[in-house]
Amino acid sequence: MRLESLSNSFAKRTLFDPSLRALHLLIRFRAKRTAAVASLINQLLRCSFAPPAADTIVMASSSPYAPHLTRWRVAAGGVVLDCVEYEGKPLFLPPEEDTRERLEIAGEVFPLMDETMVPVLDDVCGGVKAARCVEYSDDDDDGAVLLLTVTEGKRKEVAEVDPRDGEVRVVGCGGYYDGESGTVQHVVDVQGEREAYMLLVSVREELGRIVRIKRLN
Numbered sequence: 001m002r003l004e005s006l007s008n009s010f011a012k013r014t015l016f017d018p019s020l021r022a023l024h025l026l027i028r029f030r031a032k033r034t035a036a037v038a039s040l041i042n043q044l045l046r047c048s049f050a051p052p053a054a055d056t057i058v059m060a061s062s063s064p065y066a067p068h069l070t071r072w073r074v075a076a077g078g079v080v081l082d083c084v085e086y087e088g089k090p091l092f093l094p095p096e097e098d099t100r101e102r103l104e105i106a107g108e109v110f111p112l113m114d115e116t117m118v119p120v121l122d123d124v125c126g127g128v129k130a131a132r133c134v135e136y137s138d139d140d141d142d143g144a145v146l147l148l149t150v151t152e153g154k155r156k157e158v159a160e161v162d163p164r165d166g167e168v169r170v171v172g173c174g175g176y177y178d179g180e181s182g183t184v185q186h187v188v189d190v191q192g193e194r195e196a197y198m199l200l201v202s203v204r205e206e207l208g209r210i211v212r213i214k215r216l217n
Contacts, residue, residue, distance in 0.1 A: 088181035
């Protein structure tokens with residue numbers, strides 16, 4: 001299918017979903033000169049999009065047991081979008097909404113965690129390497145913050161990173177594969193400032209990415 005046809009197909013969807021209009025204008029501008037945008041449009045046609053800002057920026061606090069979703073950036077053909085994973089599928093956020101702290105989907109409010117690259121100690125080769133991490137913050141535990149990552153190698157584990165020296169310590173205590181979402185669910189025991197609690201950490205192993213964290217108790 002030619003690039004023009006892909007763009008036209010995407011344009012038809014904007015007639016029924018106002019949240020896509022600004023994104024379509026951006027893609028249309030890039031599409032004239034960048035063939036790489038074709039693959040991005042193909043992705044967008046198969047994926048879901050967050051509702052407009054007026055419906056998604058929520059000032060009220062979410063439940064302490066609401067899952068936290070990881071937000072990361074996707075770039076193709078000069079277009080950069082924020083993305084989260086919901087029910088096993090990527091959900092793209094409009095470019096102008098990358099500062100929101102929470103996202104409402106189907107009436108439920110999800111806190112967002114930004115994915116960052118953090119220097120950590122490399123136990124295998126020595127020295128320092130960059131690891132993909134997320135910060136989990138629990139308001140019920142005096143705002144305590146956990147810096148979590150996924151270990152490399154054949155056996156993926158959830159680990160905590162010490163931000164002071166980059167030391168990585170495995171904290172997962174078992175997990176299982178969830179066929180519905182295609183992720184591995186790891187149970188993590190946390191000794192908080194006020195109490196101990198458990199987290200269920202969803203890992204997309206093929207990407208080495210934590211996509212979701214939910215407090216269990």
